[in-house]
Amino acid sequence: MNPDICRERENATFNTETLTNMLDGSAEKTRRRREIESLVINDPDFQHDDPNFMSRSERYDAAVKKSSQMIMKLRDYGISDPEEIYFYKRTARRTFHEAFGLHYTMFLPTLYSQCTPEQQKKWLPLAENFKALGTYAQTELGHGTHIRKLETTATYDPSTQEFVLNCPTVSSIKWWPGGLGKTSNHAIVLAQLYTLGKCHGLHAFIVPIRCMKTHQPLPGVTVGDIGPKFGFEEVDNGYLKLENVRIPRENMLMKYAQVEPDGSYLKPPSDKLTYGTMVFIRAMIVGESARALSKSCTIAIRYSAVRHQSELRPGEPEPQILDYQAQQYKLFPLLAAAYAFTFVGQYMSDTYHRITGHINQGDFSQLPELHALAAGLKAFTTWTANAGIEVCRMACGGHGYLCCSGLPDIYVTFTPTCTYEGENTVMMLQTARFLVKCYRQAREGQQLSGTVSYLNEQQRLQPQPVSSRPTVVNINDLASLVEAYKLRAAKLVEVAAKSLQGELQRSISQEDAWNNSSIELVRASDAHCHYVVVELFAAKLSEISDTAVHSVLNTLALLYALHGITLNSGDFLQLSQITQRIKALLVEIRPNAVALVDSFDYNDEMLNSVLGRYDGNVYESMFEWAKRSPLNRTEVRSFIIFNIIQKK
Numbered sequence: 275m276n277p278d279i280c281r282e283r284e285n286a287t288f289n290t291e292t293l294t295n296m297l298d299g300s301a302e303k304t305r306r307r308r309e310i311e312s313l314v315i316n317d318p319d320f321q322h323d324d325p326n327f328m329s330r331s332e333r334y335d336a337a338v339k340k341s342s343q344m345i346m347k348l349r350d351y352g353i354s355d356p357e358e359i360y361f362y363k364r365t366a367r368r369t370f371h372e373a374f375g376l377h378y379t380m381f382l383p384t385l386y387s388q389c390t391p392e393q394q395k396k397w398l399p400l401a402e403n404f405k406a407l408g409t410y411a412q413t414e415l416g417h418g419t420h421i422r423k424l425e426t427t428a429t430y431d432p433s434t435q436e437f438v439l440n441c442p443t444v445s446s447i448k449w450w451p452g453g454l455g456k457t458s459n460h461a462i463v464l465a466q467l468y469t470l471g472k473c474h475g476l477h478a479f480i481v482p483i484r485c486m487k488t489h490q491p492l493p494g495v496t497v498g499d500i501g502p503k504f505g506f507e508e509v510d511n512g513y514l515k516l517e518n519v520r521i522p523r524e525n526m527l528m529k530y531a532q533v534e535p536d537g538s539y540l541k542p543p544s545d546k547l548t549y550g551t552m553v554f555i556r557a558m559i560v561g562e563s564a565r566a567l568s569k570s571c572t573i574a575i576r577y578s579a580v581r582h583q584s585e586l587r588p589g590e591p592e593p594q595i596l597d598y599q600a601q602q603y604k605l606f607p608l609l610a611a612a613y614a615f616t617f618v619g620q621y622m623s624d625t626y627h628r629i630t631g632h633i634n635q636g637d638f639s640q641l642p643e644l645h646a647l648a649a650g651l652k653a654f655t656t657w658t659a660n661a662g663i664e665v666c667r668m669a670c671g672g673h674g675y676l677c678c679s680g681l682p683d684i685y686v687t688f689t690p691t692c693t694y695e696g697e698n699t700v701m702m703l704q705t706a707r708f709l710v711k712c713y714r715q716a717r718e719g720q721q722l723s724g725t726v727s728y729l730n731e732q733q734r735l736q737p738q739p740v741s742s743r744p745t746v747v748n749i750n751d752l753a754s755l756v757e758a759y760k761l762r763a764a765k766l767v768e769v770a771a772k773s774l775q776g777e778l779q780r781s782i783s784q785e786d787a788w789n790n791s792s793i794e795l796v797r798a799s800d801a802h803c804h805y806v807v808v809e810l811f812a813a814k815l816s817e818i819s820d821t822a823v824h825s826v827l828n829t830l831a832l833l834y835a836l837h838g839i840t841l842n843s844g845d846f847l848q849l850s851q852i853t854q855r856i857k858a859l860l861v862e863i864r865p866n867a868v869a870l871v872d873s874f875d876y877n878d879e880m881l882n883s884v885l886g887r888y889d890g891n892v893y894e895s896m897f898e899w900a901k902r903s904p905l906n907r908t909e910v911r912s913f914i915i916f917n918i919i920q921k922k
């Protein structure tokens with residue numbers, strides 16, 4: 275064990291096990307998570323080759339093999355709790371993507387949420403037993419964001435009681451769905467529904483695309499892999515062209531909207547229920563932001579504790595790079611954000627399950643807030659985590675650029691979360707749409723509840739507009755900082771609403787007014803989400819009884835809130851005072867930095883990083899890893915070089 279890293283752990287002011295238990299939910303949950311992780315780590319079937327030394331095809335084959343093994347082993351171990359399945363798979367996957375990822379994350383959840391009981395009876399046994407392997411085919415070459423303009427059609431033929439599916443143009447070819455290219459034999463296809471000559475907009479259909487016996491594409495189906503990408507090497511993101519593909523009427527997902535045998539159409543209670551699976555995944559991505567950032571911080575902070583470089587004071591030994599204030603300023607606010615997002619991720623998941631419970635009982639009243647919250651927090655947390663991972667990589671200097679640091683892989687795997695499941699700017703604009711609507715309702719005297727209830731104060735505080743009120747905060751008091759964030763959000767929502775109003779007064783259309791105000795609208799959403807995160811972090815502290823853990827998390831929460839103020843200084847005041855306080859907080863966090871990342875409890879197998887190793891033995895491991903590079907298998911690799919040298 276590296277002596278630097280040992281000393282860091284000895285000097286921590288709190289018990290890492292207590293904090294880990296809190297993050298997991300309880301000591302029992304930590305015990306069980308570790309037990310499940312060790313099942314994978316000690317399983318010889320999961321000791322695979324390093325994917326960095328494999329070709330794309332080899333990676334795909336290995337991912338399929340691994341996914342099949344996971345299914346069998348989960349059954350053998352009798353693991354059926356969704357959270358436990360998630361722990362098992364997360365550990366087994368490590369740096370791999372799951373070949374059946376879309377089957378679990380989108381195909382099955384869509385069947386659970388949008389099938390009638392009869393449809394569930396037919397499809398769930400097939401899908402849960404992996405006979406029907408599925409994906410979610412929504413995006414087309416021409417449209418990902420503006421899904422109302424998707425061009426694939428499903429036209430009902432009452433004479434045979436079938437839907438006929440077509441991708442009539444090049445731009446209507448389905449493009450991107452994960453697992454579509456080679457793996458899936460079914461797809462949930464989002465298509466414009468036509469019946470009795472009328473278009474009723476997007477609906478979801480279960481479309482068999484490959485034979486369940488031979489796995490050959492079915493007649494009328496052209497399907498394949500879209501080629502190499504920035505990351506996701508082992509995933510066969512695919513294309514799909516449908517030409518006169520007929521499916522039975524019962525293959526339209528009919529929990530909400532229905533087509534009768536004679537072709538008559540029954541409307542759903544809300545036409546946005548078809549978008550339900552996207553809301554689910556957006557809600558879950560918030561927790562993924564926390565995991566990607568906490569992993570990256572674990573690597574960068576542990577490495578910074580063992581890496582020595584440059585001189586602080588002449589003649590003295592080179593310090594740990596973690597002792598540089600500039601290094602702390604890069605990493606500790608991200609560490610604080612990783613904790614904040616962990617709590618926000620738990621909140622988002624709980625909120626999703628609570629509100630969908632109400633939806634299942636027929637109460638749709640909270641759907642707009644759920645959509646706005648999931649869209650905004652997905653965008654806010656993924657943007658921060660995405661930029662943060664890159665900061666962590668650069669904070670490791672040259673070695674951060676090596677694949678064995680684990681950081682490039684975390685980055686390429688994580689960065690598409692800013693794009694998929696709703697491009698982030700577009701998601702922020704959806705949240706803004708909700709905020710502006712709430713702002714107007716509050717102005718009309720309606721009482722708002724939930725995360726936007728602060729907009730009620732607009733009314734109470736009139737006639738003095740929010741934008742003219744000064745922001746004076748006690749920078750040592752979290753409650754006061756929460757107030758400052760609340761005021762900022764109220765102010766920026768007001769600015770956005772007034773910008774829209776101003777544009778409309780120039781007699782331009784709603785749509786143009788919206789476009790001309792989109793910078794203000796995105797800023798309003800960003801401020802709203804930032805407020806929600808700070809508020810949730812503060813609320814979490816009130817649940818913590820252990821004083822040492824409370825104290826260290828309070829320091830992190832202060833740093834998170836104050837650092838956010840410096841990043842958005844135009845919206846807040848008291849800047850120089852805040853900078854001084856931030857410097858003091860960096861000093862306070864420094865002795866606990868390694869212990870704080872240890873508390874995330876990533877074992878070496880999962881972290882998969884030579885720089886972030888628990889024992890800190892970085893250089894020996896890097897050398898060992900380099901020796902495994904295929905280029906090192908022979909001393910003289912290229913005969914071209916050999917010939918050139920010989921000629922000389």
Ligand SMILES: CCC/C=C/C(=O)SCCNC(=O)CCNC(=O)[C@H](O)C(C)(C)COP(=O)([O-])OP(=O)([O-])OC[C@H]1O[C@@H](n2cnc3c(N)ncnc32)[C@H](O)[C@@H]1OP(=O)([O-])[O-]
Nearest residue numbers: 412418419420421422546549552553641645694695696707
């Ligand atoms: C491993 C991961 C693999 C990745 C997989 C993928 O990427 S899969 C592919 C992922 N692809 C994507 O994520 C595509 C992203 N694009 C979209 O989701 C949609 O095109 C859109 C939401 C941007 C606009 O939709 P639109 O043009 O139909 O709507 P509009 O803007 O005209 O607003 C009308 C009203 O609808 C409301 N409302 C909207 N959505 C929801 C909702 N989910 N729930 C509830 N409500 C919703 C909205 O608030 C508004 O309410 P208001 O104010 O009238 O009361």
Ligand SMILES: Cc1cc2nc3c(=O)[nH]c(=O)nc-3n(C[C@H](O)[C@H](O)[C@H](O)COP(=O)(O)OP(=O)(O)OC[C@H]3O[C@@H](n4cnc5c(N)ncnc54)[C@H](O)[C@@H]3O)c2cc1C
Nearest residue numbers: 411412413417418419450451452690693694695696697699
């Ligand atoms: C790794 C990966 C996996 C994916 N998996 C799937 C899958 O399994 N199934 C599936 O169906 N799809 C999948 N997708 C597709 C993904 O959902 C879309 O790429 C995503 O929704 C963004 O749409 P787009 O590509 O059309 O971007 P565009 O909308 O073309 O975005 C381009 C730019 O235009 C801007 N823009 C667009 N509209 C607006 C607007 N109204 N206002 C302001 N700015 C705007 C955006 O902000 C962005 O800057 C995947 C994508 C990736 C990268």
